Amino acid sequence: MSIEQIVNQIYAIPEASSQQLQQVIEEINLPKGHILFEAGKIGRSVYFIKKGIVRAYLYQHDTEVTFWFGREGDTIISMKNYVDNKPGYENIELLEDCELYRIKTRELQKLFAEDIHIANWGRRFAETELIKVEERLISRQFSMAADRYQELLTHNPDLVQRVQLCHIASYLGITQVSLSRIRSKIR
DSSP states (O other), X not given: OOHHHHHHHHOOOOHHHHHHHXXXXXXXXXXXXXXXXXXXXXXXXXXXXXXXXXXXXXXXXXXXXXXXEEOTTOXXXXXXXXXXXXXXXXXXXXXXXXXXXXEEHHHHHHHHHHOHHHHHHHXXXXXXXXXXXXXXXXXXXXXXXXXXXXXXXXXXXXXXHHXXXXXXXXXXXXXXXXXXXXXXXXX
């Protein structure tokens, strides 16, 4: 996915603003297993996924708990880093070799101050991310595990093929044994 497609799927901006934004974005390649953000540290960049899959997780009682997956077209950001300039609580790990677009946070903040279209794009990005978090929270609180798995299959069928089942089970808030039972009933 091109950076222009990713930018426009968040919020379409005029070509001149898009070009200004793209000038400060660099393309990078990182290997599977790389930790992009580390809990307790401040990240200084925002990433967009051109190719690959990532997960966000934190530790609870010495166990990794996955709470988000990102794939092509998604943005990778630690909101606590970004908004408050404080260490984030999450780790973000690349689950595949990834091709990413990176923009330094200070460059993005500078563009927000200089270009109202880019500032509105940033606002729309934050609003969209808030809705996604709200939907995940509601799903986690009010849906049964089997329904959450079915929703994952419906909206992100490739994740099940590309992500280890232990991470999917963690994301769903269940054990691998429970996930196996759910999967056998669906087949």
